[in-house]
Amino acid sequence: MQDLTKLTNQELEEFFNSFDIILSDIDGVLRNVLQPISGSVNAVKFLQKMGKRFVLVTNNTSKSIETTYQELKVAGFEIEKSEIVSPIAPIVAYLQKQNLVNKKVFVIGMGVLKQAIKDAGFILAPYGPDRIKDSREEFCSLANEDDGTVEAVICDVDLNLNYLNLQKAETFLKRPEVIFIGGAPDVKFPVGTGGRILLGPGIFLRILEGMSKRTSIHMSKPSPFLNDYIMEKYGIKDRSRALFIGDVIPVDMAFAGNCGYKKLLVLSGLESKSSLENWGYEEKWKPEFYVNSLKEMHEMALRVFGK
Numbered sequence: 001m002q003d004l005t006k007l008t009n010q011e012l013e014e015f016f017n018s019f020d021i022i023l024s025d026i027d028g029v030l031r032n033v034l035q036p037i038s039g040s041v042n043a044v045k046f047l048q049k050m051g052k053r054f055v056l057v058t059n060n061t062s063k064s065i066e067t068t069y070q071e072l073k074v075a076g077f078e079i080e081k082s083e084i085v086s087p088i089a090p091i092v093a094y095l096q097k098q099n100l101v102n103k104k105v106f107v108i109g110m111g112v113l114k115q116a117i118k119d120a121g122f123i124l125a126p127y128g129p130d131r132i133k134d135s136r137e138e139f140c141s142l143a144n145e146d147d148g149t150v151e152a153v154i155c156d157v158d159l160n161l162n163y164l165n166l167q168k169a170e171t172f173l174k175r176p177e178v179i180f181i182g183g184a185p186d187v188k189f190p191v192g193t194g195g196r197i198l199l200g201p202g203i204f205l206r207i208l209e210g211m212s213k214r215t216s217i218h219m220s221k222p223s224p225f226l227n228d229y230i231m232e233k234y235g236i237k238d239r240s241r242a243l244f245i246g247d248v249i250p251v252d253m254a255f256a257g258n259c260g261y262k263k264l265l266v267l268s269g270l271e272s273k274s275s276l277e278n279w280g281y282e283e284k285w286k287p288e289f290y291v292n293s294l295k296e297m298h299e300m301a302l303r304v305f306g307k
Protein backbone atom coordinates (compact mmCIF):
# COMPACT_ATOMS: atom_id res chain seq x y z
CA MET A 1 0.00 0.00 0.00
CA GLN A 2 1.63 3.18 -1.16
CA ASP A 3 0.76 6.75 -0.35
CA LEU A 4 0.26 8.29 -3.79
CA THR A 5 1.90 11.52 -2.66
CA LYS A 6 5.12 9.68 -1.79
CA LEU A 7 5.66 8.26 -5.28
CA THR A 8 8.48 9.56 -7.43
CA ASN A 9 7.53 11.45 -10.57
CA GLN A 10 8.34 8.41 -12.66
CA GLU A 11 6.20 6.16 -10.48
CA LEU A 12 3.37 8.67 -10.66
CA GLU A 13 3.60 8.73 -14.44
CA GLU A 14 3.46 4.94 -14.53
CA PHE A 15 0.49 4.97 -12.18
CA PHE A 16 -1.54 7.45 -14.24
CA ASN A 17 -0.66 5.64 -17.46
CA SER A 18 -1.71 2.28 -16.05
CA PHE A 19 -5.48 2.73 -16.46
CA ASP A 20 -7.94 4.00 -19.08
CA ILE A 21 -11.14 3.70 -17.10
CA ILE A 22 -11.91 4.82 -13.57
CA LEU A 23 -14.67 3.02 -11.73
CA SER A 24 -15.50 5.17 -8.74
CA ASP A 25 -17.78 5.16 -5.77
CA ILE A 26 -19.77 8.37 -5.22
CA ASP A 27 -20.37 9.06 -1.52
CA GLY A 28 -17.15 9.65 0.38
CA VAL A 29 -15.18 10.04 -2.85
CA LEU A 30 -16.93 12.74 -4.89
CA ARG A 31 -19.19 14.11 -2.19
CA ASN A 32 -20.22 13.79 1.41
CA VAL A 33 -23.98 13.99 1.79
CA LEU A 34 -24.73 16.41 -1.07
CA GLN A 35 -21.64 18.60 -0.71
CA PRO A 36 -18.84 17.95 -3.17
CA ILE A 37 -15.63 17.09 -1.33
CA SER A 38 -13.21 19.98 -1.73
CA GLY A 39 -11.34 19.75 -5.04
CA SER A 40 -13.20 16.68 -6.32
CA VAL A 41 -15.01 18.46 -9.17
CA ASN A 42 -11.76 19.80 -10.62
CA ALA A 43 -10.00 16.48 -10.08
CA VAL A 44 -12.63 14.61 -12.09
CA LYS A 45 -12.48 17.24 -14.86
CA PHE A 46 -8.70 16.97 -15.06
CA LEU A 47 -8.73 13.18 -15.20
CA GLN A 48 -11.43 13.29 -17.88
CA LYS A 49 -9.24 15.74 -19.84
CA MET A 50 -6.43 13.19 -19.55
CA GLY A 51 -8.74 10.80 -21.39
CA LYS A 52 -9.83 8.71 -18.41
CA ARG A 53 -13.40 7.48 -18.66
CA PHE A 54 -15.43 7.69 -15.45
CA VAL A 55 -18.07 5.16 -14.47
CA LEU A 56 -19.68 5.70 -11.07
CA VAL A 57 -20.71 2.64 -9.08
CA THR A 58 -22.94 3.16 -6.05
CA ASN A 59 -24.83 0.72 -3.82
CA ASN A 60 -27.54 3.30 -3.16
CA THR A 61 -30.94 2.17 -4.47
CA SER A 62 -32.96 4.71 -2.53
CA LYS A 63 -32.39 7.28 -5.29
CA SER A 64 -32.96 6.93 -9.00
CA ILE A 65 -30.03 7.31 -11.40
CA GLU A 66 -31.78 10.42 -12.73
CA THR A 67 -31.79 12.00 -9.24
CA THR A 68 -28.14 11.12 -8.61
CA TYR A 69 -27.22 12.46 -12.06
CA GLN A 70 -29.01 15.76 -11.42
CA GLU A 71 -27.42 16.14 -7.98
CA LEU A 72 -23.95 15.54 -9.39
CA LYS A 73 -24.60 17.94 -12.25
CA VAL A 74 -25.69 20.67 -9.83
CA ALA A 75 -22.52 20.01 -7.82
CA GLY A 76 -20.47 20.61 -11.01
CA PHE A 77 -19.57 17.10 -12.16
CA GLU A 78 -19.83 16.38 -15.88
CA ILE A 79 -20.69 12.71 -15.88
CA GLU A 80 -23.24 11.15 -18.21
CA LYS A 81 -26.35 9.53 -16.79
CA SER A 82 -25.43 6.36 -18.66
CA GLU A 83 -22.18 6.19 -16.70
CA ILE A 84 -23.79 5.83 -13.28
CA VAL A 85 -24.59 2.33 -12.02
CA SER A 86 -26.59 1.30 -8.98
CA PRO A 87 -27.80 -2.24 -8.22
CA ILE A 88 -31.23 -1.45 -9.74
CA ALA A 89 -30.37 -2.04 -13.41
CA PRO A 90 -28.38 -5.25 -12.73
CA ILE A 91 -31.27 -6.60 -10.62
CA VAL A 92 -33.74 -5.88 -13.42
CA ALA A 93 -31.40 -7.38 -16.01
CA TYR A 94 -30.97 -10.52 -13.89
CA LEU A 95 -34.74 -10.98 -13.47
CA GLN A 96 -35.17 -10.53 -17.22
CA LYS A 97 -32.56 -13.19 -17.91
CA GLN A 98 -34.54 -15.54 -15.64
CA ASN A 99 -37.66 -14.88 -17.78
CA LEU A 100 -39.64 -13.44 -14.90
CA VAL A 101 -41.43 -10.70 -16.85
CA ASN A 102 -45.12 -10.79 -15.88
CA LYS A 103 -44.21 -12.92 -12.88
CA LYS A 104 -44.52 -11.95 -9.21
CA VAL A 105 -41.58 -10.57 -7.28
CA PHE A 106 -41.63 -9.73 -3.57
CA VAL A 107 -39.50 -6.64 -3.05
CA ILE A 108 -38.18 -5.37 0.24
CA GLY A 109 -36.97 -2.04 -1.05
CA MET A 110 -37.65 1.64 -1.49
CA GLY A 111 -40.10 3.21 -3.91
CA VAL A 112 -37.44 3.78 -6.59
CA LEU A 113 -36.49 0.10 -6.74
CA LYS A 114 -40.10 -1.04 -6.67
CA GLN A 115 -41.02 1.34 -9.47
CA ALA A 116 -38.11 0.13 -11.60
CA ILE A 117 -39.20 -3.49 -11.09
CA LYS A 118 -42.74 -2.57 -12.05
CA ASP A 119 -41.67 -0.50 -15.07
CA ALA A 120 -39.66 -3.46 -16.36
CA GLY A 121 -42.83 -5.58 -16.49
CA PHE A 122 -42.62 -7.63 -13.30
CA ILE A 123 -45.54 -7.82 -10.90
CA LEU A 124 -44.94 -6.57 -7.39
CA ALA A 125 -46.27 -9.02 -4.82
CA PRO A 126 -48.10 -6.91 -2.24
CA TYR A 127 -46.66 -6.02 1.15
CA GLY A 128 -48.63 -7.05 4.20
CA PRO A 129 -50.68 -4.42 6.01
CA ASP A 130 -48.66 -1.71 7.80
CA ARG A 131 -50.46 -2.35 11.07
CA ILE A 132 -52.03 -5.48 12.43
CA LYS A 133 -53.84 -6.13 15.67
CA ASP A 134 -51.72 -7.16 18.64
CA SER A 135 -52.56 -10.73 17.82
CA ARG A 136 -50.13 -13.58 17.25
CA GLU A 137 -52.84 -15.50 15.41
CA GLU A 138 -53.32 -12.72 12.85
CA PHE A 139 -49.57 -12.29 12.44
CA CYS A 140 -49.04 -16.01 11.90
CA SER A 141 -51.85 -16.31 9.43
CA LEU A 142 -50.68 -13.34 7.33
CA ALA A 143 -47.02 -14.32 7.59
CA ASN A 144 -47.63 -17.85 6.36
CA GLU A 145 -49.74 -16.92 3.33
CA ASP A 146 -48.12 -18.24 0.17
CA ASP A 147 -50.13 -19.17 -2.90
CA GLY A 148 -46.98 -20.27 -4.71
CA THR A 149 -46.99 -17.46 -7.28
CA VAL A 150 -44.06 -15.39 -6.01
CA GLU A 151 -40.99 -16.38 -8.05
CA ALA A 152 -38.33 -14.08 -6.63
CA VAL A 153 -37.57 -12.23 -3.43
CA ILE A 154 -35.40 -9.12 -3.32
CA CYS A 155 -34.07 -7.82 -0.03
CA ASP A 156 -32.58 -4.34 -0.16
CA VAL A 157 -32.96 -1.14 1.86
CA ASP A 158 -36.47 -0.31 3.00
CA LEU A 159 -36.73 2.38 5.65
CA ASN A 160 -40.30 1.24 6.33
CA LEU A 161 -39.58 -2.45 6.61
CA ASN A 162 -41.66 -4.16 9.27
CA TYR A 163 -41.65 -7.53 11.03
CA LEU A 164 -44.52 -8.95 8.97
CA ASN A 165 -42.92 -8.24 5.59
CA LEU A 166 -39.57 -9.62 6.65
CA GLN A 167 -41.40 -12.76 7.77
CA LYS A 168 -43.37 -12.95 4.51
CA ALA A 169 -40.08 -12.87 2.58
CA GLU A 170 -38.78 -15.77 4.67
CA THR A 171 -41.99 -17.70 3.99
CA PHE A 172 -41.55 -17.33 0.19
CA LEU A 173 -37.90 -18.35 0.47
CA LYS A 174 -38.93 -21.69 1.96
CA ARG A 175 -39.60 -22.76 -1.61
CA PRO A 176 -36.13 -23.55 -3.03
CA GLU A 177 -37.10 -22.50 -6.56
CA VAL A 178 -37.73 -18.92 -5.46
CA ILE A 179 -34.86 -16.72 -6.67
CA PHE A 180 -33.23 -14.79 -3.83
CA ILE A 181 -31.56 -11.48 -4.64
CA GLY A 182 -29.83 -9.28 -2.07
CA GLY A 183 -29.08 -5.58 -2.33
CA ALA A 184 -26.89 -3.53 -0.02
CA PRO A 185 -25.03 -5.84 2.38
CA ASP A 186 -23.85 -3.11 4.78
CA VAL A 187 -24.48 -3.98 8.41
CA LYS A 188 -23.46 -0.50 9.49
CA PHE A 189 -25.09 2.69 8.32
CA PRO A 190 -22.93 5.70 9.19
CA VAL A 191 -24.69 9.04 9.35
CA GLY A 192 -23.33 12.56 9.51
CA THR A 193 -19.81 13.41 10.57
CA GLY A 194 -20.13 12.66 14.29
CA GLY A 195 -19.33 8.97 13.95
CA ARG A 196 -22.93 7.90 14.61
CA ILE A 197 -23.62 4.46 13.20
CA LEU A 198 -27.11 3.04 12.69
CA LEU A 199 -28.20 -0.50 11.86
CA GLY A 200 -27.46 -1.18 8.19
CA PRO A 201 -29.92 -2.85 5.81
CA GLY A 202 -27.60 -5.83 5.44
CA ILE A 203 -28.68 -6.94 8.91
CA PHE A 204 -32.10 -7.84 7.54
CA LEU A 205 -30.57 -9.62 4.59
CA ARG A 206 -28.45 -11.65 7.05
CA ILE A 207 -31.58 -12.57 8.99
CA LEU A 208 -33.21 -13.90 5.82
CA GLU A 209 -30.08 -15.74 4.73
CA GLY A 210 -29.67 -17.25 8.18
CA MET A 211 -33.29 -18.35 8.52
CA SER A 212 -33.57 -19.71 4.98
CA LYS A 213 -30.03 -21.18 5.04
CA ARG A 214 -29.60 -19.73 1.58
CA THR A 215 -27.13 -17.24 0.15
CA SER A 216 -28.66 -14.46 -1.87
CA ILE A 217 -27.34 -13.32 -5.21
CA HIS A 218 -25.77 -10.05 -4.14
CA MET A 219 -26.22 -7.35 -6.74
CA SER A 220 -24.12 -4.71 -5.05
CA LYS A 221 -20.50 -4.06 -4.16
CA PRO A 222 -18.52 -6.12 -3.15
CA SER A 223 -20.18 -8.91 -5.13
CA PRO A 224 -18.73 -9.97 -8.50
CA PHE A 225 -22.32 -10.47 -9.76
CA LEU A 226 -22.52 -6.69 -10.07
CA ASN A 227 -19.26 -6.74 -11.99
CA ASP A 228 -20.63 -9.08 -14.67
CA TYR A 229 -23.16 -6.38 -15.47
CA ILE A 230 -20.55 -3.60 -15.42
CA MET A 231 -18.10 -5.41 -17.69
CA GLU A 232 -20.81 -6.20 -20.20
CA LYS A 233 -22.38 -2.74 -20.17
CA TYR A 234 -19.13 -0.78 -20.44
CA GLY A 235 -17.28 -3.27 -22.60
CA ILE A 236 -14.42 -3.71 -20.14
CA LYS A 237 -12.10 -6.29 -21.65
CA ASP A 238 -8.93 -5.78 -19.64
CA ARG A 239 -9.57 -5.40 -15.92
CA SER A 240 -5.96 -4.53 -15.28
CA ARG A 241 -6.52 -1.27 -17.23
CA ALA A 242 -9.25 -0.16 -14.81
CA LEU A 243 -8.76 1.67 -11.52
CA PHE A 244 -11.37 1.44 -8.77
CA ILE A 245 -11.57 4.41 -6.40
CA GLY A 246 -13.55 4.09 -3.19
CA ASP A 247 -13.70 5.04 0.47
CA VAL A 248 -14.84 1.84 2.20
CA ILE A 249 -12.52 -1.15 2.45
CA PRO A 250 -15.08 -4.00 2.88
CA VAL A 251 -17.28 -2.56 0.13
CA ASP A 252 -15.19 -0.76 -2.50
CA MET A 253 -11.73 -2.28 -2.05
CA ALA A 254 -13.35 -5.68 -1.57
CA PHE A 255 -15.29 -5.26 -4.82
CA ALA A 256 -12.17 -4.19 -6.71
CA GLY A 257 -10.12 -6.97 -5.11
CA ASN A 258 -12.75 -9.63 -5.85
CA CYS A 259 -13.00 -8.42 -9.46
CA GLY A 260 -9.32 -7.93 -10.24
CA TYR A 261 -9.23 -4.14 -10.58
CA LYS A 262 -6.42 -1.86 -9.46
CA LYS A 263 -7.38 -0.16 -6.19
CA LEU A 264 -7.07 3.37 -4.83
CA LEU A 265 -8.50 4.10 -1.38
CA VAL A 266 -9.38 7.70 -0.62
CA LEU A 267 -9.46 8.78 3.01
CA SER A 268 -12.12 11.45 2.42
CA GLY A 269 -14.98 9.18 3.45
CA LEU A 270 -15.41 6.39 5.96
CA GLU A 271 -11.89 5.04 6.43
CA SER A 272 -8.90 6.60 8.11
CA LYS A 273 -5.24 5.70 7.85
CA SER A 274 -5.54 3.52 10.94
CA SER A 275 -7.73 1.09 8.94
CA LEU A 276 -4.71 0.54 6.72
CA GLU A 277 -2.23 0.33 9.58
CA ASN A 278 -4.37 -2.19 11.46
CA TRP A 279 -5.41 -4.24 8.44
CA GLY A 280 -8.16 -6.67 9.36
CA TYR A 281 -9.39 -7.81 5.97
CA GLU A 282 -8.47 -10.17 3.17
CA GLU A 283 -5.07 -9.57 1.58
CA LYS A 284 -6.53 -9.24 -1.92
CA TRP A 285 -8.62 -6.26 -0.79
CA LYS A 286 -5.52 -4.25 0.13
CA PRO A 287 -5.37 -1.14 -2.02
CA GLU A 288 -2.17 -0.76 -4.01
CA PHE A 289 -2.45 3.00 -3.39
CA TYR A 290 -4.12 5.42 -1.01
CA VAL A 291 -4.51 9.16 -0.95
CA ASN A 292 -6.31 11.65 1.29
CA SER A 293 -8.69 12.85 -1.40
CA LEU A 294 -9.24 13.26 -5.13
CA LYS A 295 -7.83 16.75 -4.69
CA GLU A 296 -4.46 15.25 -3.76
CA MET A 297 -4.70 12.84 -6.67
CA HIS A 298 -5.25 15.85 -8.93
CA GLU A 299 -2.18 17.57 -7.44
CA MET A 300 -0.09 14.49 -8.17
CA ALA A 301 -1.35 14.42 -11.77
CA LEU A 302 -0.47 18.10 -12.13
CA ARG A 303 3.00 17.43 -10.75
CA VAL A 304 3.87 15.07 -13.58
CA PHE A 305 1.66 16.18 -16.43
CA GLY A 306 1.41 19.93 -15.76
CA LYS A 307 -1.69 21.85 -16.75
Ligand SMILES: [Mg+2]
Pocket (backbone or CB within 6 Å): 025, 026, 027, 028, 029, 246, 247, 248, 269
Ligand atom coordinates in the same frame (compact mmCIF):
# COMPACT_ATOMS: atom_id res chain seq x y z
MG1 LIG B 1 -18.68 5.48 -0.30
